[in-house]
Amino acid sequence: YMTWSVATLNKNVHKARQLNVPYICVLVDGNNMFWAIFQPYVWRILDRLPFQWSSYPDFIRYSRRGWEYIDGSSTHVHLGPVWALITPVAVYLQFADPDAINAIFTRRSDFVRPTKEYKLLEVYGPCVSTAGDDWARHRRVLAAPFNESIMEFVWNESLRQAGSMLRYWSLAGESGVPSMQRDTRTLSLNVLASAAFRKSYPFHGSNNPRIDEASNYRDSLQTILDNIVPLMLIPYRFLTSPLIPHRWAKVGKAAVSFKEHMAEMLENETKALKDGMPGSGGIMTAFARALKTHSEETNSSKPSTRIFKKGLSVDEIFGDVFVINFAGHDTTAVTLAFTMLLLAANPPVQEWISEEISAVTKDIPTEEWDYKSLFPALNRTRAVLLETLRVYPPIMGLPKWTSQKAQTISVSGRTFTIPPGVSAVICLKAIQSHPDYWVDPYAWKPSRWISQTNSVSASSTRVDQHHERLLSPKSNTYFPWSDGPQKCPGKKFAEVEAVAVLACLFRQHRIFVKKMTNESDEAAQRRAIACTNNVTLEALLKMANADKVTLICNQV
Numbered sequence: 220y221m222t223w224s225v226a227t228l229n230k231n232v233h234k235a236r237q238l239n240v241p242y243i244c245v246l247v248d249g250n251n252m253f254w255a256i257f258q259p260y261v262w263r264i265l266d267r268l269p270f271q272w273s274s275y276p277d278f279i280r281y282s283r284r285g286w287e288y289i290d291g292s293s294t295h296v297h298l299g300p301v302w303a304l305i306t307p308v309a310v311y312l313q314f315a316d317p318d319a320i321n322a323i324f325t326r327r328s329d330f331v332r333p334t335k336e337y338k339l340l341e342v343y344g345p346c347v348s349t350a351g352d353d354w355a356r357h358r359r360v361l362a363a364p365f366n367e368s369i370m371e372f373v374w375n376e377s378l379r380q381a382g383s384m385l386r387y388w389s390l391a392g393e394s395g396v397p398s399m400q401r402d403t404r405t406l407s408l409n410v411l412a413s414a415a416f417r418k419s420y421p422f423h424g425s426n427n428p429r430i431d432e433a434s435n436y437r438d439s440l441q442t443i444l445d446n447i448v449p450l451m452l453i454p455y456r457f458l459t460s461p462l463i464p465h466r467w468a469k470v471g472k473a474a475v476s477f478k479e480h481m482a483e484m485l486e487n488e489t490k491a492l493k494d495g496m497p498g499s500g501g502i503m504t505a506f507a508r509a510l511k512t513h514s515e516e517t518n519s520s521k522p523s524t525r526i527f528k529k530g531l532s533v534d535e536i537f538g539d540v541f542v543i544n545f546a547g548h549d550t551t552a553v554t555l556a557f558t559m560l561l562l563a564a565n566p567p568v569q570e571w572i573s574e575e576i577s578a579v580t581k582d583i584p585t586e587e588w589d590y591k592s593l594f595p596a597l598n599r600t601r602a603v604l605l606e607t608l609r610v611y612p613p614i615m616g617l618p619k620w621t622s623q624k625a626q627t628i629s630v631s632g633r634t635f636t637i638p639p640g641v642s643a644v645i646c647l648k649a650i651q652s653h654p655d656y657w658v659d660p661y662a663w664k665p666s667r668w669i670s671q672t673n674s675v676s677a678s679s680t681r682v683d684q685h686h687e688r689l690l691s692p693k694s695n696t697y698f699p700w701s702d703g704p705q706k707c708p709g710k711k712f713a714e715v716e717a718v719a720v721l722a723c724l725f726r727q728h729r730i731f732v733k734k735m736t737n738e739s740d741e742a743a744q745r746r747a748i749a750c751t752n753n754v755t756l757e758a759l760l761k762m763a764n765a766d767k768v769t770l771i772c773n774q775v
């Protein structure tokens with residue numbers, strides 16, 4: 220294995236030298252399954268030694284999963300807008316140049332998604348992430364339900380869920396919220412599950428989760444997402460065998476039950492459409508329409524080559540429904556969790572958004588908050604989300620590759636010809652924290668997103684809605700939701716949800732870090748910030764120990 224590694228590493232170094240870019244070598248590829256499992260233990264030991272990550276040799280530093288977060292933009296500042304990370308398996312060109320990134324996003328058929336790396340997402344069937352050449356057919360159907368009608372539903376449902384979470388947090392009193400991270404996950408899952416067919420689910424706080432793995436669509440989905448890694452590795456039908464230990468059998472049962480719930484919902488929606496009714500208007504309605512088109516095509520006498528050109532099959536619908544849930548759940552939940560700790564550590568920012576929320580919502584009761592007029596006016600609140608995603612993007616790098624043909628690309632005036640089969644990684648975290656494009660790039664400062672059209676400064680607490688605008692960052696320097704044709708279809712969904720939750724929470728309440736014995740306010744806030752910087756990269760960037768910091772929620 221070592222001989223093979225050294226030989227292939229050498230071959231890849233040769234490839235990178237021809238490209239004439241700076242490079243860094245590591246001895247194990249990040250996608251190596253064995254290393255992916257063992258490296259957290261190795262780093263747990265190395266972290267106890269009195270050395271910083273930055274003081275290790277390159278081949279150790281860059282083999283840490285999630286190195287992108289600790290590194291930020293420093294390797295790009297040091298080596299330039301493009302450099303190569305070389306492993307025995309591949310050459311990964313790392314891009315943090317606005318024009319090059321824009322070119323990679325827009326030239327979708329030149330720089331393609333490595334669908335093999337996404338194969339694990341096919342828990343229920345072929346899906347948008349693995350569709351390759353057939354991606355546009357999936358995307359057309361999948362993007363259809365993300366319209367303004369569903370956004371209004373998401374707004375109302377998020378307010379409802381946030382109201383329940385707030386009551387639960389307030390009741391916790393001075394003993395603090397048992398698990399803020401679990402609660403933000405529950406909230407985000409409830410909103411997502413309810414959007415499938417516009418059915419609300421009750422919010423249960425973390426000390427009383429009341430999950431019945433298979434009883435309904437929402438609970439089976441939660442069990443699946445909580446056990447997603449084994450479900451991606453082992454087909455769920457193997458987990459239902461009588462010989463499987465009880466803990467795993469429960470997961471298998473939830474996976475089967477989730478499929479049954481999807482089938483039932485799809486059937487109900489299809490029947491409603493057949494009867495000339497509009498259906499629930501949720502995400503599933505769009506899929507029922509796609510199934511109808513698909514069955515009409517498959518039943519038609521058209522040549523078989525045209526059969527799968529439109530609509531989606533039942534398995535593809537199940538595959539895509541699963542991907543929407545997988546892609547939409549933790550991304551929003553982890554972002555909300557980071558936001559809560561950052562706000563708790565920054566009381567002046569809580570005051571700043573609260574001023575805006577009061578000015579915009581006046582004395583209208585929360586149940587009557589109108590999506591169309593209020594959401595666009597909550598600029599400071601949205602700035603908090605945008606800034607959290609700038610510093611803590613859940614997805615730090617987007618992999619693309621050159622597939623069968625060589626591609627040319629221009630980076631800061633130099634033209635590179637990238638051979639076939641080379642990976643081109645869009646470094647979101649690096650470009651979003653690059654000092655050439657962001658002032659004080661590592662600081663979390665939501666006010667940087669607000670521009671004033673009069674003389675009042677952005678940090679002023681005076682809200683003059685007519686003079687505050689959300690600032691657009693320098694072009695092609697901010698992509699937490701990706702960009703180009705394959706950008707996230709759930710961007711507005713996540714924005715509406717997060718803004719509704721923050722507005723509901725901070726209108727009359729504030730959150731604080733629960734202090735330890737003899738700890739000062741400042742020390743407690745520093746502890747919360749340290750917690751947001753102690754991250755792990757599983758599928759997404761997450762806090763390693765979010766629940767080590769307890770939050771207290773008080774009405775003001």
Ligand code: HEM
Nearest residue numbers: 347543546547550551614699700701705707708709712713
């Ligand atoms: C803060 C929240 C979110 C972030 C940061 C985020 C980020 C992203 C990114 C970076 C991608 C591109 C992935 C790639 O090309 O490999 C993506 C794709 C996707 N996202 Fe999101 N997302 C968020 C919320 C959501 C929500 C709420 C939903 C659905 C309700 C959703 C559904 C999807 C889907 C279905 C795709 C695949 C699109 C395709 O392949 O055409 N996302 N997201």
